[in-house]
Amino acid sequence: MSKASERDRPALAKSRTGIRGLDEITFGGLPRGRPTLVCGRAGCGKTLFSVEFLIHGVIDYDEPGVFVAFEETEEDLTKNVASLGYDLAELCRRKKLTIDYIRVERSEIEETGEYDLEGLFVRLGHAIDSIGAKRVVLDTIEAIFSGFQNTNILRAELRRLFRWLKDKGVTAVITAEQGDGTLTRHGLEEYVSDCVILLDHRVRDQISTRRLRVVKYRGSSHGTNEYPFLIDEQGISVLPITSLGLDHKASSERVSTGIDSLDQMLGGKGFYRGTSILLSGTAGTGKTSIAAHFVDAACRRGERCVYFSSEESPAQVTRNLRSIGLDLEPWIKKGLLHFDATRPNFNGLEMHLLRIHKLIDQIKPTIAVFDPLSGYLTLGDSLEVKSMLTRLLDYLKGRQITSIFNSLVEGGHSELQSEIGVSSLMDSWILLRNLEHNGERNRGLFILKARGIAHSNQIREFILTDHGVELKDVYVGTEGVLTGSARAAQEAREKAAAQLRREATERKKRELERKRRALDAQIVALRTQFETEAEELQKEISLEAAREQVLETERLQMAQLRSGNGGTKPRRERNGKGA
Amino acid sequence: MSVTKARKNSETQSDKWILRLYVAGQTPKCIAAFANLKKICAEYLDGHYQIEIIDLLENPQLARGDQIIAIPTLVRNLPEPMRKIIGDLSNTEKVLIGLDLRSRT
Numbered sequence: 098m099s100k101a102s103e104r105d106r107p108a109l110a111k112s113r114t115g116i117r118g119l120d121e122i123t124f125g126g127l128p129r130g131r132p133t134l135v136c137g138r139a140g141c142g143k144t145l146f147s148v149e150f151l152i153h154g155v156i157d158y159d160e161p162g163v164f165v166a167f168e169e170t171e172e173d174l175t176k177n178v179a180s181l182g183y184d185l186a187e188l189c190r191r192k193k194l195t196i197d198y199i200r201v202e203r204s205e206i207e208e209t210g211e212y213d214l215e216g217l218f219v220r221l222g223h224a225i226d227s228i229g230a231k232r233v234v235l236d237t238i239e240a241i242f243s244g245f246q247n248t249n250i251l252r253a254e255l256r257r258l259f260r261w262l263k264d265k266g267v268t269a270v271i272t273a274e275q276g277d278g279t280l281t282r283h284g285l286e287e288y289v290s291d292c293v294i295l296l297d298h299r300v301r302d303q304i305s306t307r308r309l310r311v312v313k314y315r316g317s318s319h320g321t322n323e324y325p326f327l328i329d330e331q332g333i334s335v336l337p338i339t340s341l342g343l344d345h346k347a348s349s350e351r352v353s354t355g356i357d358s359l360d361q362m363l364g365g366k367g368f369y370r371g372t373s374i375l376l377s378g379t380a381g382t383g384k385t386s387i388a389a390h391f392v393d394a395a396c397r398r399g400e401r402c403v404y405f406s407s408e409e410s411p412a413q414v415t416r417n418l419r420s421i422g423l424d425l426e427p428w429i430k431k432g433l434l435h436f437d438a439t440r441p442n443f444n445g446l447e448m449h450l451l452r453i454h455k456l457i458d459q460i461k462p463t464i465a466v467f468d469p470l471s472g473y474l475t476l477g478d479s480l481e482v483k484s485m486l487t488r489l490l491d492y493l494k495g496r497q498i499t500s501i502f503n504s505l506v507e508g509g510h511s512e513l514q515s516e517i518g519v520s521s522l523m524d525s526w527i528l529l530r531n532l533e534h535n536g537e538r539n540r541g542l543f544i545l546k547a548r549g550i551a552h553s554n555q556i557r558e559f560i561l562t563d564h565g566v567e568l569k570d571v572y573v574g575t576e577g578v579l580t581g582s583a584r585a586a587q588e589a590r591e592k593a594a595a596q597l598r599r600e601a602t603e604r605k606k607r608e609l610e611r612k613r614r615a616l617d618a619q620i621v622a623l624r625t626q627f628e629t630e631a632e633e634l635q636k637e638i639s640l641e642a643a644r645e646q647v648l649e650t651e652r653l654q655m656a657q658l659r660s661g662n663g664g665t666k667p668r669r670e671r672n673g674k675g676a
Numbered sequence: 677m678s679v680t681k682a683r684k685n686s687e688t689q690s691d692k693w694i695l696r697l698y699v700a701g702q703t704p705k706c707i708a709a710f711a712n713l714k715k716i717c718a719e720y721l722d723g724h725y726q727i728e729i730i731d732l733l734e735n736p737q738l739a740r741g742d743q744i745i746a747i748p749t750l751v752r753n754l755p756e757p758m759r760k761i762i763g764d765l766s767n768t769e770k771v772l773i774g775l776d777l778r779s780r781t
Contacts, residue, residue: 200743207774210708210763215700215747216732216739223736245746245762 109316112160112232112268115153116146118335122320123311127292132259132269134289136281137296142307142328143272144169144177146296147234149332150270152183155193160231160268163224164196167240171196181332195224201244208246214254218261225267233262233269242283259288280312291315297323304476306445309335325447327455336451345494347371352464352499355394356387358568362544362553368525369549370463371497373490375520377504378529382540383559384503385409386566387527388466389418389425391501395464396428402464403435403456407472411436414468422564435460441472446485449473454492464499470519471505483519490522524548529559532580539580542568558584693717693725694754698739700732700747705764709748712765720777750774 111125120126127133127150137143151162166174174196175185188194197220225233238255245251262269271289276282286293293312298305308323326335351366360367368374376384392402406414414436415425428434437456444452457465467473474482493500504519520526526545531538540559544552557568558580569584579587697713699706710729717725732739732747742751742760752759752775761774772778 197740199745201745205758205760206746207759207761207770208763209761209770209774210712210766211705212746212748212763213705214745215703216698216744216749217746219700219732219736219747220739220744223739241745 111317112154113158114150115157116149116333116335118324118326119309119333122309122324122335123292123314124318127268127270128314128317129268130263130266131291132262132271132289133292133294134271134273134281134286135294135296136273136275136286138275138298141275141296141298142326142333143296144174144236145181145328145333146294147236147270147272148174148178148183149181151194151232151234152178152185152188154232154268155188161193161228162195162232162234163221163228163230163267164194164234164236165221165224165238166196166198166236167201168237170198174198181330192228195228195230197221197224201240203244203246206244212247212250214241214251214258217254218258222265225265231267233267235269235271237272237274239273239281239283239285255285256288296326301445304442304445304448306447308447325445325451327448327451334451334455336454345371345491346497348497353394354387355390355392356566356568358557359387359542359566362555362557362568363547364551368499368547370499371494372524372548373493373500373502373522374525374527375502375504375523376527376529377506377520379506379531382529382531383561383566384505384529385414385468386418386421386423386561387529388468388501388503389414389423390566392434392464392466393423393425393428396425396431396433399433400464401433401435401460401462402428402466403437403460403462404466404468405453406436406438406468407441408469410438420563421561421566435462441476446473446476446481449476450485450489453489457493457496457498461496462498464501465493466501467503468501469503469505471503474504474519483522486519486522520545525550532558534580535583537581537583539584541580692754693721693752694728695725696728696730696742696751696753698730698732698742698744698747698749698751703747706748708764708766709750712768712771713750716765716768716771720772 110129111123111127112129113120113126114123135143135146148164151164154160154162164174169177171185178185185194185196189196199217199220221233224230241251241255242248259269259271271285273281273283273285275295276284280286280293280295290313292314295310295312297308297310299308300306307326307328309326310323311319311321324335326333348370350370351368352370353360353367354363376387378384388404392404395402404411404414409417411429415429418425425434429436435456437452439449439452441449453465470486473485476482490500502519502523523546525547528543528545530541530543532541533539540561541556542559543554543556555570557570560567560569695713695717697710699709713727717727730738732744738744742749744751746762748762748764750761750765750771752761759774759776761771765771769778
């Protein structure tokens with residue numbers, strides 16, 4: 098960016114905190130060169146917040162920092178931060194960081210007459226100047242109130258301190274204890290008015306959730322929600338999850354389910370990439386098996402998957418899946434499949450969401466499986482659950498991750514009704530249900546919806562074999578929907594009937610052939626007879642012709658005779674012929 | 677306990693009092709504190725004392741050692757235990773109590 102445009106830009110200059118998520122909420126960090134107040138009750142993470150602000154400043158943004166500790170000694174602080182993998186002592190040696198422990202002990206101090214806190218200013222000024230610090234932390238400055246009696250002087254001096262910090266041009270974080278009904282116990286928010294961040298640690302139903310809220314940020318827009326944050330071995334991470342919108346792109350790429358017959362039901366190609374799939378069904382209907390097929394197929398294609406298991410351990414899942422001929426172990430070893438097994442009640446909803454986010458950010462999978470989702474649904478009321486799911490889905494879709502949610506339906510409830518809150522968020526919904534008939538239980542599968550995919554409306558029988566899942570057409574006819582042995586019997590009956598029909602046809606064909614042959618034989622016989630007769634007749638015809646010839650000859654002779662002698666002989670001849 | 681007795685006690689504990697007055701420049705408060713301190717010492721310590729003036733504007737790093745925040749601060753390093761009195765030392769009674777020259781009643 099050019100200098101001119103930077104000058105023209107009215108936006109406030111900001112210092113990035115380096116705390117994951119916070120810089121997104123504040124659109125760039127804390128106000129540069131101004132003090133920020135971080136308040137909260139004991140144990141809410143104020144000190145960690147400020148330490149991270151300083152350390153990231155030193156390491157990531159090359160801004161040396163001064164930490165003024167009123168509560169912890171340098172040694173304690175160094176030890177505490179070492180667990181996050183930071184070596185404060187080393188940073189101090191490199192003159193990037195100064196830790197100044199200020200002990201205020203009221204019992205040691207007698208007050209008489211006018212005084213001011215110039216000593217604090219001098220110390221702070223010295224520390225800042227000696228390393229050229231750009232960032233300052235005062236943790237917890239309210240400790241001063243316990244050390245001195247004259248609050249009038251203190252208030253005036255604190256006001257002067259914050260003005261002084263501003264004049265120094267350092268970005269400062271001041272922490273303070275939260276009071277009853279007020280942001281801070283001693284009203285520090287009066288003095289620090291540029292940016293106030295409230296940290297909260299609440300416990301509900303024995304589940305703790307940490308939340309962060311930007312109460313005030315003068316001169317800048319900021320996310321105003323309460324954002325959950327997590328403190329773990331990597332420090333603080335805040336998630337600006339509610340700021341996600343409905344602007345994810347839609348891929349037209351399809352991903353196979355890993356089950357050919359199921360792909361066939363989905364227009365032959367499977368689901369769209371980046372969509373969400375709900376697999377719901379009662380216990381033991383094979384939800385995990387279908388999800389595992391999906392994962393297996395993805396790993397075969399070389400895609401990374403994350404499997405969030407909330408009821409079974411990874412070892413248990415993989416062992417159970419081996420019984421249907423699916424071995425996920427190699428994929429885990431190859432690093433393509435990552436298992437994350439956590440009990441739902443281990444954390445609050447927000448914390449789970451945060452953990453899921455972190456893991457997905459870290460692994461960058463294309464497929465995510467949640468098995469089952471139901472455990473999470475009991476962690477809050479339906480509104481909370483829906484809000485969490487919405488954010489989770491937005492997040493997954495924003496990253497084009499195809500997600501499978503297994504949902505256990507309690508027996509006795511209607512499958513459709515109990516999932517209604519969740520299902521509208523899902524793009525596809527496959528329902529697995531038990532079909533009871535003829536004293537046996539069989540699994541049925543059908544696709545309730547698949548947005549944008551021409552899908553089969555048929556119920557398929559779902560069979561777990563030792564080589565995976567198979568889908569069979571169920572028998573639907575006058576007998577009703579038949580599955581299992583009834584379907585097998587019906588199929589056998591149909592086979593027999595078909596056999597019979599085939600045999601009948603064969604018989605008819607043979608009959609026809611026989612008739613044709615009989616006809617041919619008759620034709621031959623008739624022709625023979627005809628030829629015999631024709632020959633006979635031909636003979637007679639030629640005989641007659643010969644006689645005629647003879648008669649003619651005789652008549653000629655007779656005529657010759659009559660012209661000579663009587664002619665009686667020819668008459669006799671004529672009579673003889675007429676007989 | 678009378679002032680004289682207390683002085684005798686402290687004289688027996690140590691030969692010399694070492695007092696440090698932390699100031700930051702020549703502010704009215706600091707000048708007043710120094711004047712008040714000299715007066716009190718002259719009156720109650722009778723020559724058995726040594727006053728060291730430390731100007732933090734010149735030596736800011738020295739503030740750390742005695743944990744100085746407020747200015748002016750008077751620190752009694754000797755005799756033990758260490759005592760701190762902050763302010764311009766205008767209230768002689770309080771200074772005497774702070775220096776253990778008068779008991780806290």
